[in-house]
Structure formats: structure tokens, C-alpha cells
Amino acid sequence: MDFIKLGDYNLMKVVKKVDFGMYLDGGDEGEVLLPQRYVPEGCKVGDELNVFIYLDNEERLVATTLTPLAKVGDFAFLNVAWVNEYGAFLNWGLMKDLFCPFREQKMKMETGKGYIVHVHLDSESYRIVASAKIERYFSNEQPEYRQGDEVSLLVWQKTDLGFKVIIDNKYPGLVYKDQIFKDIHTGDRMKGYIGTIRPDGKIDVTLQPTGRKMTTEFSEVLLQYMKEHDGVCRLTDKSPAEDIYKTFQVSKKNYKKAVGDLYKRRLISLFDDCIALTQDE
Incomplete structure (x- = not known):
């Protein structure tokens, strides 16, 4: 391989088997250890493995087949495992906890509490670190979304x-x-x-689709619901929004739009205490 992506997944070839694990081809970085506890059953020299690469307690490259809660470049919600005089150490699903220096904390982090952080490589130490000052890591690119995406x-x-x-x-x-x-x-x-x-x-x-797409999609959901409930739905435009959301996970506004859509298509009839499929349905 040409180079290793630290704090990310890498496809690497097994080049050597030892008692305590497997060594993987790290290209210019040399061989990288995959400890025995992470070696897949039946793995042999010549196999290619998709592994996550990070640094062990002695700042050496090490591989794992575990899936961390975040990789370099990610935002994530992580819990503090412990704190010392240098900063907080966050549980990110690997043997070695993720370091968040005091300078990267908005407020002093406390053991057992969770925080939104950004995971990145420290430019000076080349270590994987976390920062709670996440605003500085948002993209400066102009979003190219369209409404409803x-x-x-x-x-x-x-x-x-x-x-x-x-x-x-x-x-x-x-x-x-x-x-x-x-x-x-x-x-x-x-x-x-x-x-x-x-x-x-x-x-x-x-948190819900908007516009015509939402109305069309939910109209079909509501239609199917009535077919499965004797042609009737007991929710009307007078029903509490909480009852509508509890049943369909949509807002009252979107529910009323779908009801109107089905009524215009002459698929339902409206009553004071329910809506019902027309006899044709």
C-alpha cells in the first residue's frame, strides 16, 4: 500500500504470523501489528483485511478489526471514561481511549458525561485527538442541497x-x-x-419529508392503514397532534394534507369521528 490513513480504515495484506498476532503490510510505514485478539478466525498470510489503524500507548501504529464509534473527520457523541491533569479521555470503542486536551474543551469535561466532539489528527503531535470546539470543523463549502433532500x-x-x-x-x-x-x-x-x-x-x-413528496408518500401509508383497519381511521382534523404523531409519526399538518389528497382523489369519505374508505375502495 502507498500510505496509511491514521484514524481510518485501511485494506492491508497479512505478511507474517506470530504468536501474538499478525503483521500487516504498512508500505512505507513498515509492518503493523494486528494483535491476536482481533485476528479473524481462519486468517492466514496473504489475506487482505479491512482494519482500523490508530496509535497504541507507546504511539506505535496498531491495527484492530473493532469498529470505533468515530474515525478521523467525524463528529460524534462520546462519553468521558476518565480525566487527568492533561485532559479527558473518551470512550470511542477501542482499547486506548481518545484524548481531548483541556484546550479543546468548551467547559471542563466530567467523567461519565457525554459530549459532541470532532475527531481529527493533531497537526503538531500527529496523534488522534478530539475537540469539543466543533464549530471550527464545519465545512466552509456552500451547501448544494435542494429542499426535501x-x-x-x-x-x-x-x-x-x-x-x-x-x-x-x-x-x-x-x-x-x-x-x-x-x-x-x-x-x-x-x-x-x-x-x-x-x-x-x-x-x-x-424531521419529516416536506412538500408534495411527503403528502404523496404518507397518503399511501394512510390508505394502507385503513385497508388493514376495516376501512376506517379514527383520527380526524380535530384529533390532537400528539395522537396523530403517536400513530403515524407525522405532524398534524402533514396528516391533514394527506387526508385532503385522498379526499380529492375520492378514495375516502369524511365524518365527524373518523375518515373511511369509499365503497369503491
């Missing part, structure tokens, strides 16, 4: 307006509280949908 979200922090989120591991965004119909917490990962990209580049996000 599906994205992955990491919930960042609660504000008076709603929740700040990290979009696709690159951009900051905001979900307004009137768009939230379930309990969400810092560190939650979920799907979201692009709402509005403002002129200053800030992105508003929803």
Missing part, C-alpha cells in the same frame, strides 16, 4: 429555537421546536430533510 443528522444541542444538528457530518443546521414531535436528545442520530437554505448559508431542517 434526505440527510443524516447528529443532534448537537438544545436552544430556545429548537435543536442544533450536524448535517451529513459537515454542516450545522437547526430543527425548530414546532417541527419536533418526539423526544430527542444530544447525541441522537436520525434522518432529516432539508427545509430552507438561507442566504447566509444557514440550513433549516425538518
